Amino acid sequence: MSDYRALSLWFDQLPGPLTPREPLPGTTEADVAIVGAGFTGLWTAYYLLAANPTLRVVLLESEIAGFGASGRNGGWCSALYPVGIATLAAEAGRDAAVAQYLAMRASVTEVVRAAAAEGIDADVAVGGTIVLARSATQLQRARAEVAESDDFGLDLQLLDADEARARLAATGVLGASYTPHCAALQPAKLVRGLASAVEARGGVIHERTRVTTIEPRVVYTDHGTVRAPTVVRATEGYTARLAGLRRALAPVYSLIIATEPLPEQVWDQIGLRERETFSDHRHLIIYGQRTADDRLVFGGRGAPYHVGSRIDPTYDRVPPVFDALQRTLVELFPVLHDARITHRWGGPLGIARDWHASVGLDRATGTAWAGGYVGDGVSTTNLAGRTLAELILDRDTELTRLPWVGHRSRRWEPEPLRWLGANAGLRAMSWADNAERRSGRPSRLAGLVNAMMGR
CATH class of the missing domain: 3.50.50.60 (FAD/NAD(P)-binding domain)
Structure with a gap:
């Protein structure tokens, strides 16, 4: 470049x-x-x-x-780990799984500490993460996630609609899960x-x-x-x-957009006063943060996997995915209807066959x-x-x-099976979200895909 x-x-x-x-x-x-x-x-x-x-x-x-x-x-320094704690406990034992999750939380603190110690001004704000529930099925998933967290002695919180909207006033909010273990940064x-x-x-x-x-x-x-x-x-x-x-x-691509700096009266309507990072409990992942200069950065999956695990700079920018992200952003926050998008970008991230770091x-x-x-x-x-x-x-x-040390994930399938499976899974998650919006019931398709992917 x-x-x-x-x-x-x-x-x-x-x-x-x-x-x-x-x-x-x-x-x-x-x-x-x-x-x-x-x-x-x-x-x-x-x-x-x-x-x-x-x-x-x-x-x-x-x-x-x-x-x-x-x-x-997307600028999240989070304690999220790609393997669910119940799955990890089944693999490695309860104590080992809890140790892994606590080590992730300690890593958030360590990143913040090390940056400060080295004099690196990375626009850090430790505001936690709020994951909205905007439908009955999403609220059901939020409750299940919090219940699982409680079973393992972890302090994920369940917020009611008013508590959730006090942090992030998106449309259709019924509740949310919240953890303090995340920092927004540059x-x-x-x-x-x-x-x-x-x-x-x-x-x-x-x-x-x-x-x-x-x-x-x-x-x-x-x-x-x-x-x-x-x-x-x-x-x-x-x-x-x-x-x-x-x-x-x-190599699976994730794409991101960023608004122009937004005036304070817009942020008064949206929230994120502590610069919380945010998402919701849909299947096709979205994520966002409020930047230090008051932009809203918003990203998500949706870009295709390319046959042969190909990586190319042209894949970093997919206009239909950027357009879909902007539509989703405005649907969440109608006040952003006229907000100008100043930056659009993306790039590949790494996914093991069993989603196991x-x-x-x-x-x-x-x-x-x-x-x-x-x-x-x-x-x-x-x-x-x-x-x-x-x-x-x-x-x-x-x-x-820790249980992730020495873990060996099996290899991905040869092509074209890898291309077919990865992109079918991507489409299935989008279909699952649409089906849940229509039916109001949890998608069995999403569960099947997660099982197939080893999640």
């Missing part, structure tokens, strides 16, 4: 030039080589160097730090600030360096080779571009990995970075004993 500011509102707001760092100058050696300079790779480097400043840590990035989902997401400011913090600790970042292949203890790039006892794969939605990993994580280190090959965040990576990457640092330093800690 030549204009990185076009990637997202977040990149467009960054001060100063976005000049790429120098590429890899040729074959070199390191103690730890990290492929990808997004949040996963940068947090890993940050905690490794904090623990041992003498380590030679080299990060390799095909574009610039934060180019992928780290600089293009992700590009955070990821770029984190890159500078890693360099200040002695890490080396080579940008415009495309990695083609990862083998045991060696990384091959278009500018040379890096040899290291440990190689970390931190490529998330771009993993499919690496040799032999096309079926490891499916994971982190691990294969000591036999020296290969470490983390990913599969399903769009909730701003905080999960921090937990991944801290965990990878502990694994690489060969420490036995609470983090290294």
